[in-house]
Amino acid sequence: GEDVEQSLFLSVREGDSSVINCTYTDSSSTYLYWYKQEPGAGLQLLTYIFSNMDMKQDQRLTVLLNKKDKHLSLRIADTQTGDSAIYFCAENPDSSYKLIFGSGTRLLVRP
Amino acid sequence: NAGVMQNPRHLVRRRGQEARLRCSPMKGHSHVYWYRQLPEEGLKFMVYLQKENIIDESGMPKERFSAEFPKEGPSILRIQQVVRGDSAAYFCASSPLRTGQNTEAFFGQGTRLTVV
Numbered sequence: 319g320e321d322v323e324q325s326l327f328l329s330v331r332e333g334d335s336s337v338i339n340c341t342y343t344d345s346s347s348t349y350l351y352w353y354k355q356e357p358g359a360g361l362q363l364l365t366y367i368f369s370n371m372d373m374k375q376d377q378r379l380t381v382l383l384n385k386k387d388k389h390l391s392l393r394i395a396d397t398q399t400g401d402s403a404i405y406f407c408a409e410n411p412d413s414s415y416k417l418i419f420g421s422g423t424r425l426l427v428r429p
Numbered sequence: 430n431a432g433v434m435q436n437p438r439h440l441v442r443r444r445g446q447e448a449r450l451r452c453s454p455m456k457g458h459s460h461v462y463w464y465r466q467l468p469e470e471g472l473k474f475m476v477y478l479q480k481e482n483i484i485d486e487s488g489m490p491k492e493r494f495s496a497e498f499p500k501e502g503p504s505i506l507r508i509q510q511v512v513r514g515d516s517a518a519y520f521c522a523s524s525p526l527r528t529g530q531n532t533e534a535f536f537g538q539g540t541r542l543t544v545v
Contacts, residue, residue, distance in 0.1 A: 322471070353536075358538075359538055359539075360433075360435075360520060360539050361472070361520065362536075363533055406471055406472070408471075415460075415462065415485075415534075416474045416477070416485075417464075417472070417474065418474075419471030419472045419473070420471050421469065421471045422471055
């Protein structure tokens with residue numbers, strides 16, 4: 319079935335690292351995505367990883383993919399107050415145009 | 430190149446009224462997708478359109494909801510006889526090619542519909 323799960327809430331101190339976790343169900347997904355949604359705004363694609371990769375690094379962002387466990391994580395190094403937002407992971411089963419989103423993890427960065 | 434433009438940003442309707450949500454895709458994009466986000470939930474796919482064609486409306490309720498993407502003008506998501514359960518944020522995304530094949534979809538800022 320199609321179900322992407324995330325923890326609902328994460329609170330970290332400014333300067334610490336944040337790790338947001340996600341589990342997905344469909345092993346046919348070609349790409350796995352992380353989106354950021356700031357209050358009252360649309361979704362911004364942060365990064366994505368191709369399913370045959372284990373890791374992808376992009377400046378402060380590191381994505382880890384464990385295909386065996388269908389587990390995806392997003393690590394934000396040196397978290398800033400501007401990183402406070404809701405983070406959604408998403409998959410696209412069978413390389414479909416349909417994105418299946420998790421419920422989002424609300425990240426709160428404390429000064 | 431302006432991003433995906435949705436209007437209105439906020440829409441309040443009384444039960445039984447009609448809601449019309451507009452989406453202008455990015456320039457050069459002929460693929461449009463509508464998603465709905467209920468409170469405290471992720472986005473759920475509703476419909477995929479190309480110019481003048483509905484490709485996949487499997488995520489759209491069979492009654493009261495319709496979508497179009499005419500040759501000229503924005504894509505419209507229309508909800509007739511709204512009910513309280515229709516209150517949600519409706520997001521539109523567009524892409525130059527079909528997404529899922531190394532093609533990113535760009536999202537608008539959404540229309541937040543409140544039914545009172």
